[in-house]
Amino acid sequence: MSLNGYSFTHNWLYILIFIHVVSAIVGIGPTFFIHVLLRKGQTYGQLRNSLGLTQALEKFPKILGSLAVVSGLLLAWLGNYSYKQFWIYGSIALYVLIQVVVIGFMAPAAKKVAAEVSRSAEPADQPVSQNIAAGLSKADRINYIATCLGILLFAFMFFKPAF
Numbered sequence: 001m002s003l004n005g006y007s008f009t010h011n012w013l014y015i016l017i018f019i020h021v022v023s024a025i026v027g028i029g030p031t032f033f034i035h036v037l038l039r040k041g042q043t044y045g046q047l048r049n050s051l052g053l054t055q056a057l058e059k060f061p062k063i064l065g066s067l068a069v070v071s072g073l074l075l076a077w078l079g080n081y082s083y084k085q086f087w088i089y090g091s092i093a094l095y096v097l098i099q100v101v102v103i104g105f106m107a108p109a110a111k112k113v114a115a116e117v118s119r120s121a122e123p124a125d126q127p128v129s130q131n132i133a134a135g136l137s138k139a140d141r142i143n144y145i146a147t148c149l150g151i152l153l154f155a156f157m158f159f160k161p162a163f
Helices: 012-037 044-057 059-078 086-119 130-159
Strands: none
Touching (some): 012 044, 012 059, 012 086, 044 086, 059 086, 086 130
């Protein structure tokens, strides 16, 4: 029996595929959800809550994203795929690029906003200042880049393009 180029002689390969797919979805999932947390028009109280949730969600890409990479490399090695195939290198490059965008650009922008919000003594029901709103907007725009790269990454893994 074969599925997407994998020859299954053992049931454990199904388990590895399941681990890879779930860890990829859950590991990159926060990239898509953070847009809700970085939305415009929040009060100080809402933003404090959103930033707390954002910090909690940062754990998923670190742990499950790494598991997705390791399980993906194992699947490529154990499957009928050559490491010379474009989609494998493209997927790895996209994953690294997402990490660079999120860790190198989005996280520092979000941390700057979080620091300003934590220093603020404004009441929870007060709308955020224009300075904080601008920083929030910047972090969200950067996150849109990671979101687009994530969609492209999923497309590479699903369609396995060859050039």
